Amino acid sequence: MMSDESPALRGNAGHAQLVRAINERFNALSGPLFATDASGLFEAYLDALPGHERQEYNCSCCRVFIERFGGLAQVDDDGLLVSAIWDGDTAPAAFRGVATTLARLVRQAGITMPFLSSEAMYGKPAAGGWHHFAIEPARVYRDSELENAWQHACARREAFVSVRRALDEYSAPVCATALRLLKDDSLHNAEAALGQAQFLVDLHAARDAVHGERCKDNLVYRMVALAPMGFCHPRTSMIATLLDDILAGKSFEAAAASWAAKMDGLQYMRPQALPTAGAIAAATEAFEKLGAASALERRFATMADIQETIWLPRAPASPPAAGGIFASVTPKPASSQPASMTAPPVVMTLEKFRRTVLPDADRIEMAAPTTKVLFTALTSAVHADARPIMQWDTPAQRNPVAWYVYSGGSDPRDFNLSGDFYEVTAITPLPHEWAGQSHPQHGKGLVLLLKGARDLSCKSSCIFPSCLKSELRAFRSTIEAYSQANDMPGSGEDNVAGMGLYQGGQCAVLLRVTSKGQVSDYRIDRWD
Template identity: 40%
Template sequence: MNNIDKYDSSDDQYPHFSDAIKERFSTFSSKPLFTTDSENLFEVFLNNLPDHAKQHYNCSCCRYFLNRFGGLVSISDDGEMSSVLWDEHNTPEFFLESVKSLKQIALKSKVTGVFVSSHDVLGYPMTNGWYHMSVALPVDQIHNSRLKTAGQIIAEKKEDFRILNAGLVEYPLDAVDQAVTLLESESLYRSDRVLGVAKFLRDLHNNRLQTDNNQNRDNITWLAVATAPSGFCHVKSSMIGTLLDDIVNGLSIDSITRRFAEKMNPASYMRAQSAPTQGNIEQAEKIVEKLGIANSLKRRYATFEEVPHFIWKSKENVKKDAQKSGGVFANITPKEQNTFNNVMNLPNTVMTWDKFQRTVLPSADSIEVMVDNPNRFMALVTATDQEAPNILQWNNSFSWYYHGGIDGEIKRRVESAGGQYEGNEIRCSLIWEGYTDLDLHCITPNGEHIYYGDKSRGNGWLDIDMNGGAHRDFLPVENIRWSHGYAPIGNYRFYVHNYCERGKGITPFKVELEVNGKVYSYHGVAGGEGYRSDVFKFHYERGKQPDISSSNYSSEDAWNIATGSFTKVNGITISPNMWGEDPVSHSGNHIFFLLEGCKDSSEGKGRGFFVESLKSDLREIRKTLEAYTANTPIENVDQASACGLGYSKDSEWNLVLKLTSNKSTRIIKIDRWD
């Protein structure tokens, strides 16, 4: 403490002491801080000062600062603690014994929690002309959430520590190692969503094994709690917990793989299984108001020009960018250099995306893609109000969706169940969630009836029938198909029947019809037992697309791109969660080919955002947010120009590209990511 007008600091060098505290604290500005059980720090400080100065420094503001913040520590990777305020190497002699004692107490204490504060300054720098001990908290460490107080966050971190410790005991290192091995092998569906937390647990186990000191082990866990992404500490109640349970219980690899795929299904993963209650809605209204994110929920289609990160752009778009940012003569198009009179066709090649990106893409002048799978259609979406707070886990307002679901769920289910998804003249597939027994029926042009009771008629075949009899599957699928050249000409009628109700009497379902490579989708809701509804009725002539009779379907026609042909690529980008310096890899890793003229002219309901992509603050109201986006169209479809085809690390690609470089054209097939 130092009085501006009356106190002569030449003897004790108080200004130097005060600056030394601030300088010491600033060296920890980028590290998490922790509270300890240190006690009576102000008395220790006074008792180690010269007797004649004790009364002068007996100050309530300094007492508050020392007792509240004097025991703060930082934790190194090996669990060793450092005092964030006290360092004898830069302390005036007058305060040296006090600093040594305070540091010793802090380093011998036990960590009690993660330090969180909403104040930009710790302590009271000056009152009534007197200086006091204080430090400034770095901007990125100031808690400024309008939803939860600093005290609530501190309490949550303590609970995270308890839960994480319990998880470390329940799931030993060898089980976690097995989980990481399985996830890295990519034999588990959508494994990248869980790989991050598995590696986090493995690294934490290994770090704790590096020391025999129990207190240091606890400190390592506290450091993990302070730095872990949202949800990582809740091992038992998350997907990694269910995987580890299966491993610990000794299930076979086949069983583990099947159970994991069921739980990671895009249609149910982190999705509400029922509508929100009135109480849920009222609570959501309060949280949205507190966070000021009402406008953040409004979504619109993104434009090509808004995309901030590209792996590659067509030569034409690069020129446009140069003209926009160029000088006086930027609007003049330079003469093309003609090195060849004719385009030379090079041999076809098969390679991985990783190799293509490294060796071929940098020299590409133009690229076209073969559009042959409408489930690959995707669109980038962004916030309608760019000034509204971001609601997504990553540091931008962009998200995306696929025409065929997050990863083409129908294809995955059909093939996993042993059915034939590709290579058909006509195929009709039904999916739903739950143990209710829905049945897919077809009345063929010959008047024959294909259903569970007669699975093969007139070259048509119901090759998958689920949830009948004693069979139970939570993620069922049914599939009726005709191989090429065998589909009869005439009138087809497909309908869905609820044969046995085993749920709440309301079962959403999706039916996908494919005719000669063109896909139509129907979305419906089955009522109770006995429900029956037509989904597709049409007249078929070989080699022609039918006129579909249905009021609740969409097709790839909505994307303004013809399938079975090459389409120009304007640019290639990665998924928005991977943009910038802080990628959120557990939300998936995708490559998007943005196409000339591609846009989804449907309303895009239910796809403005997905609840698993939202910030953790919104997790408790995800049921209400899911209902909101399911009923809210995406805006500005007429301006959408950031749409195209998407491919993820989770599945095979089988993407055919036509690439022109230096007047040479070649066909390249990309079979997988790497």
């Protein structure tokens, strides 16, 4: 912890109080921080002091601190900048004018980029026998596990530029129309862009609520800093197809056909051009530098890779032991219920099924679909110690599992399934939702893992750049080319795959549930 004792200027307790005040203020903050273009802060700091004290406070360590960190700010709900360091109301009396002056300069500044840092201490609390301005941050300002915080700050700045251009190109009514169409479930696999459409609508609403371009941009910066990186590049995302068609005044039928064509074969996740030799060389160098070369090797997942389930089958209760004085008496056979008397399935939402049926279910079977559906396969890393590259995989909480589907669906035979009903061996959330994580750009879903299910037609390693960490975005085309050129190893009977149920998308399924010896059918018709 930082010392509360001697101030930078011998005998001046006010300076020590100011250091404590800026530490308390900074560590009470929540939400993103931003670097600003506030300049001349150290000169203003000296100028605000009494003339006879300025030379004594002209300290190189304090200068470096103020120039590096003195301009940090947050964005309030009105789009105005608020200093993360200086506050005249909480500063000691001797430095109240100094703090007020610096806070005003920061408020008048403009954002240059998000502030991200892995440093455990900002500034030098002690040097040359004196105490100086310094902050010991209570939290680390980073948005990923990689060490290069500067790289991530730059990526967020580029994301702001991308979003800002998209807002200029796609008006609020255009974005609102796109959101309505996606919410209406009238477009195939709409959940792939639903979250991003809502993000754009919210951005327009936030900008329209304040006055002045700087305030509007400040709010965009704040929202971009908090958003999934996948939301922040609309022009290169699938949603651009829909927005462009709306902007062009196309009919719904034409827009829907264009959307379906882009979705076909998951092409929206794939670059349209092969990588150049230079791009391949740059990607090779970057992956070697990151120590992530082995992370691209993928395999089919097994049950051992599944970290979270919401249901597992239970073994049937053991029958009572034979015996008693009437053990030799043969009972009358129970009559079978005629097929015509079979009760119709109970129709309910998936959320209600989870609450009311799943807790007591001993066995679940899924009725074979009559058309192609989104059978879902799961994959994992070949090397358990490979560098995390998936958005939801971190060194502190490893989770290299991903998933894929075929746009337009798959025939049961392509997933090694036959018969009228398939046994459900487990139900798991999508991998990016395990351990309470939230990556709304990928939607919400469950996978009914089915006995014997595995993808028999996969011809690539199924690495989709949209699932990778943002710092790998620059190598999108090279990663996709690698995926297409390499087969997925590990195909076998222990693979896990099954039926995917997705919020806002495919959710209809007929399930046969055995609970305490009773069998009932349930038709799931929607998510909630």
